[in-house]
Amino acid sequence: MMLTKEVHVEVTSSGQSKEQAIGLALNQVQKKLVKDNSQIIIRIEPLSVGVIEAKEIIYTERFLFFFFPRERRKYEYKLDIKVSVSMLNVDEIQHETHVQKNNIPEFIKYKVKKVR
Structure with missing residues (x-):
């Protein structure tokens, strides 16, 4: 059910200070991982950070x-x-199936009882 894998993420950012620019880049990691995965992410643990390009303008x-x-x-x-990303695989969870006999939703039942 739990799945752990290592992923390389490449992010870019810019800012008025070094700390601001690196902080913005690290904040993009979670957004990028969530966008690329359909599974539920439980934990994101950084293992290493490498600088590909650094510019001072x-x-x-x-x-x-x-x-x-x-x-x-x-x-x-x-x-x-x-x-290192720890994910929960929702497809492996076993569900119990319950069939509702009447097709009236619960919130309508409540309002019908209250009106009478």
């Missing part, structure tokens, strides 16, 4: 194109993250 920002020049920085990362 420096540009000069000015007020009204001439005044108060200042240097701004932007960081972009492309990471390869190896994670």
Whole structure:
């Protein structure tokens, strides 16, 4: 019923600081795994983080194109993250089948009894 497998996830992000950019990249791991799997994910455990590409972009920002020049920085990362994913396989769960004899849903029964 429980299934554990190791997966490589590649994510990219950018931010105004190094910590912000890496934090945004790590937040994308769960979103990417949920989108790719139809099973229920119970635990995601990072095993290793590898940096594929890291960029620091420096540009000069000015007020009204001439005044108060200042240097701004932007960081972009492309990471390869190896994670161990524990999943619950819903298809293997045994279900009991109950057949309802009347076709009136429960919420309508309650309202019918209350009106009388």
